[in-house]
Amino acid sequence: MIGRLNHVAIVVPDLAAASALYSTGLGATVSAPVDLPEHGVTTVFVMLPNTKIELLHPLGENSPIAGFLAKNPAGGMHHVCYEVTDILAARDHLKAQGARVLGDGEPKIGAHGLPVLFLHPKDFCGTLVELEQVAA
């Protein structure tokens, strides 16, 4: 069912410092910061040959990652995102096995303009899991 690891998301307290760390320190190619006000985050993409790291920082009030950063002031790994080709089939399969989908259970349009769902970390070994629907 799941395909590629689309990204690993890391919440960071200072986006400029984190960008420098990944570019100058680790020698990776990083994007310019992108504000996503409808998602309450600013994102920097670290482009790796096989996947990407998304550095996230809260944007605006009521950012969904503000609480995470308050609990983890140094930052930390926030979620992993797996690709699926049929997000509704994936959701229904997982729900039938007792996994909990966050929110109202309906896919939303995520940071990449594609349908996404989040699965409860308590059902996935303490790991917040995002599913993103990609073309088959």
Place this chain on the structure above:
Amino acid sequence: MIGRLNHVAIVVPDLAAASALYSTGLGATVSAPVDLPEHGVTTVFVMLPNTKIELLHPLGENSPIAGFLAKNPAGGMHHVCYEVTDILAARDHLKAQGARVLGDGEPKIGAHGLPVLFLHPKDFCGTLVELEQVAA
């Protein structure tokens, strides 16, 4: 400098349950458990098309992940591993920029039989980073 994301490691409290979650629940291909007594872990590999997830469970006394599991009884994301082609050059570059290498600073042979180093999470946005040397 860094290349592919080699793996994301997730510490889990119950390896059989986590394997079933990733195979039956998420529909991924998972390996049989592999005991690595010299590393103090038992590992299950979740094979994705572009990278892998390593599910880790403590093995034996003094497992290096026992403390993590005690703090995170439901499990959680433990580290990310980036590939490099020259681990000593990567280490020296990072140390020159103030990053701290865990342990004595010398590469050890990791779970895949290749030289690895771990970088201090406080220097990497709260994320434990493993570097693994692969063939150029």
